[in-house]
Amino acid sequence: MGVLDHIWLGILAVFTSSPAFTIADVPISITIVMVVLGFLGGVIVGATPGLGGPFAMAISLPILISIFGFNADALLPVFGFLVGIMKGSTIGGAVPAILFNTPGTPDSLMTTLDGYPMTQRGKSGKALRIAHFSSVSGDTFSDIILITCAPFLAIWVEQFLDFPEKAALIILSLAFIAAVVGSNVWKGLLSALLGMFFSYIGTGEDSYPRLSLGSENIGEGLPLISAVLGVLIIGEILRALEEMWRETQKNKKITRVELIGDQKLKFEDIKRIFPFISMSAFIGTVVGALPGIGSTLAATLGYATGRKVYRGKRKFGEGAMEGVAATEAANSAVAGANLIPVLSLGIPGNVSAVFIILAAESIGGFNPGPAVFRLMPDQINSEMVIAFGLFTMMIFANILNWTFGGLFMRWMGIMIKIPKQKLLPIVLLLTLTAIYVQQTNMFAVYVTLFFGLLGYLMRKFSISPLPFVIAYILANNLEESMRQAFAVTGSDPWFLFASPISIIFIVISILVVIFFARNQKDLN
């Protein structure tokens, strides 16, 4: 079976499998319904300050798995919902940033710089339309790069990388993520090492589980979903609750501004912002393809580059529409490109990708990595069909974004009225419940709270939780690759230096850490 057959099967799987209902005798598949629902949910949570795509993914994943079960048929509907959330939340985040100077997601922070001044001048409608147009353009560009690059990269990896090289590649990815995320390389490394340490609990090839302290529960290993949601979601909830608690002590109140003005996006406007969208889409895609660098940095780089080349009358930061376009195109272009390392290498680069891996691990039948794009003579590679199904859903979500996204996004200004201090405790219970229904064990809830506390402390000490989560997911793969590499090289302890490619990866890992550590010194 060739690549084209797999592409066609992927498209068919999305549009024709398991019809949920029919419209004028045309069956609508459950996968399509899930993409639409995820997309609408994503716009809503993106527009709600304090929430965001990862929150929605975390809460919905256990429910989705309960609905669709643990079989390969569940993969596409579950991925469809997650893709919908991912796409919807990227445009939703701009709404509160533009209308109320409150970024819905961290990467919309730069959107406030020009978006909110536009609102103050009565141009909020135009600002929202520019944000939508730029965001969807950047996202579409990024998806095209993903669809065209990921399979080739995966084939290259599969052809040229053996176990020692794969182990070295995971070390390089972890070193890179630890070095570039957050304010300090050492803190990034500490975060990644802690993630690896906790993932080794209850594992190993000995007759007894490692680091279990004699506990039967711990001996079975800490649930992946508890560790991920604890550090990422509960940790963030605790931090945000404390911040609001401190604000209440100081009697601070959120200032509100009336929504005024509604102007259309004209062709001249598109001509003006197009160069900025192009630059930012490129920057966002490159940044997104590198593991660990999130959309916040992409937005900052896109904005900074846009400001350098901008020659207009109204300055950046004073309500220039090019500023909104540069930021939104860059942060949205990260979304698709972030899946390049997931699908081609099996390495999650950001939080959304972590949830795709989490869904794949929970359901089974799909192991993101180079083997996904392996062609087998006279056989269908079901993983490749799912990968092309994933691409089809991303294209479909983009079409939704282009057609209905703008209108739905502009309605979502109302979400700012939901008070964060009332919403987050509900999300806390919702997350704990979501974990319980999947694990049906209070031990999983206690583990989640423990990791929540760890995530809170990491945030307090400016240690990024992302390297922790990614290292937690990759640690066992790394150990397995190292064991296999050790075996295939005839128990050579220097197996990481056995081939030029693995030596290059290890040298780059060391250089990345040294480079960013020195850079940090200069900044200090």
Place this chain on the structure above:
Amino acid sequence: MAPTMVASAILFVSMALLINAILSSRALRALENSAMDMQSFIFLFKLTFIIFIALLLMLYSGPLLVEFTNLMNGENNSYRLLKGSLPYKYIGYILGGFVMIFGSIGLVENKFFANGAWLSIIAVAVLTFLYDVPFDNLLLPPNGDY
């Protein structure tokens, strides 16, 4: 071997962070302006207390109600047998969930408002409906543990 190597690396990185802080003479300043001040500990203590009470209620309300009913009616039922029937099925989750949401809102707002209580009741009811009513195979906390 892997945990030992990782733990050694954690020790090495922690030492590097400590030495870096001392060499750049930021250690004392960092201690003075530590991110974890007394306010943080007070907040954590209060929130931990709320979550602890909520989890206690969640775990033991159902079994305690069964014991109370046994005492009143002279029966000898166990929570394990009754956990699928009303009101035992939901009482732990509803009471514990209510305390968790209402307590956290009250903590953050520094006051306990009636609208916070109503919101907590509605939220717990919606979550119960969301997870339990449409799915026969899902168990709300703490019913899977009994």
